[in-house]
Amino acid sequence: MHSDSSSAANAANTVLFEDVSKRFGAEEKSFTALDAVDFAVARGSITGIIGRSGAGKSTLIRLVNGLERPTSGKVIVDGVNVPDLDEAGLRALRRSIGMIFQHFNLLSSRTAFGNVALPLEIAGFDRDAIRTRVEPLLDLVGLSDKRDRYPAELSGGQKQRVGIARALATQPKLLLSDEATSALDPETTQSILELVKRINAELGLTVLLITHEMEVVKAVTSDVAVIDKGIIVERGRTFDVFTRPQHPTTRALLSGLPGSKLPAALASGLRPHKTQGGRVAVRITFFGRTAEQPLISQLIQTLGSDINIIAGTVDEIGGEPYGSLIIAYAADDATCAKADEFFKANGLVAEVLGYVS
Numbered sequence: 001m002h003s004d005s006s007s008a009a010n011a012a013n014t015v016l017f018e019d020v021s022k023r024f025g026a027e028e029k030s031f032t033a034l035d036a037v038d039f040a041v042a043r044g045s046i047t048g049i050i051g052r053s054g055a056g057k058s059t060l061i062r063l064v065n066g067l068e069r070p071t072s073g074k075v076i077v078d079g080v081n082v083p084d085l086d087e088a089g090l091r092a093l094r095r096s097i098g099m100i101f102q103h104f105n106l107l108s109s110r111t112a113f114g115n116v117a118l119p120l121e122i123a124g125f126d127r128d129a130i131r132t133r134v135e136p137l138l139d140l141v142g143l144s145d146k147r148d149r150y151p152a153e154l155s156g157g158q159k160q161r162v163g164i165a166r167a168l169a170t171q172p173k174l175l176l177s178d179e180a181t182s183a184l185d186p187e188t189t190q191s192i193l194e195l196v197k198r199i200n201a202e203l204g205l206t207v208l209l210i211t212h213e214m215e216v217v218k219a220v221t222s223d224v225a226v227i228d229k230g231i232i233v234e235r236g237r238t239f240d241v242f243t244r245p246q247h248p249t250t251r252a253l254l255s256g257l258p259g260s261k262l263p264a265a266l267a268s269g270l271r272p273h274k275t276q277g278g279r280v281a282v283r284i285t286f287f288g289r290t291a292e293q294p295l296i297s298q299l300i301q302t303l304g305s306d307i308n309i310i311a312g313t314v315d316e317i318g319g320e321p322y323g324s325l326i327i328a329y330a331a332d333d334a335t336c337a338k339a340d341e342f343f344k345a346n347g348l349v350a351e352v353l354g355y356v357s
C-alpha cells in the first residue's frame, strides 16, 4: 500500500520534501533553518519558492542537489532519497540537475562555447559529441553568433543565456534557479523568463526557482510556496495564492506588486472604523467567468444606492487573466449585508480596505 502510494507520488513529482528539518550548529545553540517541510514539486511545473531574506530558500534548494543534508526527513529527487546517496550517486544526481545563478558563475577564461562544454568535458564526452550537443544549445538560447565570445564581452542577459545553455548541457530533468534574474534589468529579465518558459514547455523540464522578485513568480510559475522562518506557510497554484493570499507573510510579500498598492488619495483618507454616514471601501477581485458578467450594474441595482469606482486593474498571473476593482458604497449595516450576499452569490472575493467619509 505504502509503496504504491509513494511510487504514484514519485511519478507525479520531480522533488518531494517529506517532513524535512534542517538545523545548523551544535545541539544547545542550534538554529532551525527548515522546520518540518512537506512540499512537492510537480513534474513539468515551474514552481517558485518565495520568502524574506533568511527564510530558508537557499537551504531548501541546497538540499535538492545534496550540498546540504537534512537533519531529519527525506528529500526525494526522481524517486531517490538524496541523503542516502554516496559520492558517486551524488555526482550522477548533480548531472541530472541543471542550476543557474544570480551572478551566472561563468569561467572568464572560457568562451561561451567553452563554458557550455565544461559539464560535458567533466562527464567524459569526446570533442565531436560535445560539439553536437553544444551548438544546438547555443542556438536554443539565441547565442550562436556569440559562441567564441568571452564572458567579459557579453551583456548580463547574454551571460545568463550561456548559464542556461550550460545548465541544459547534461540534459537534466530538473532546473534549479537561484535568483537567476535578480541582477538583470526588467526588460532582460522578461526575455530570460520567456526562455525559461520555452524550455519548460519544449523540453518538459521541471523548474524550481527561488526569488525575491514577485513579478518573476507572477510571470512564469504555475505553483508557488511561501516560506517564513523555515516553515512553509502557504502553497498552491500561483493564481490562487496571488489572488487570494491567506497568510500575513504572503500578503506582505505581494504588497510590493504594481496594482496592489492603493491610490495615494484613497490610502491617506482610509480610516479603520466606520463613521456616521460614511462609506466603506472594498476591493473586489474577478476571475474567469465572473469577469465577463455585468456585475457592477447588478450590484448597483441590488444595493439601490450609488457606488464610487475608485480604481481598477486587469492583469495576468501565470497566463490567467483576472481583474481587481476598488469601489466604495454606504457603510450602513443593511447595505453592507446586501453587498456581502451579492459577493457570495457571485463567487467574488471582496476585501474591506477601510472606511472613507
Ligand SMILES: Nc1ncnc2c1ncn2[C@@H]1O[C@H](COP(=O)(O)OP(=O)(O)OP(=O)(O)O)[C@@H](O)[C@H]1O
Pocket: 024, 025, 031, 032, 033, 051, 052, 053, 054, 055, 056, 057, 058, 059, 060, 212
Ligand atoms: N551553514 C550555515 N550555518 C549556520 N546558519 C546557516 C547556514 N546556512 C544558512 N544558515 C541560516 O539559515 C537561515 C536560512 O538561510 P538561507 O540562506 O536558506 O535563507 P534565504 O531564504 O535563502 O535567504 P536570502 O534570500 O537572504 O538568500 C538563515 O538564518 C541563515 O543565517
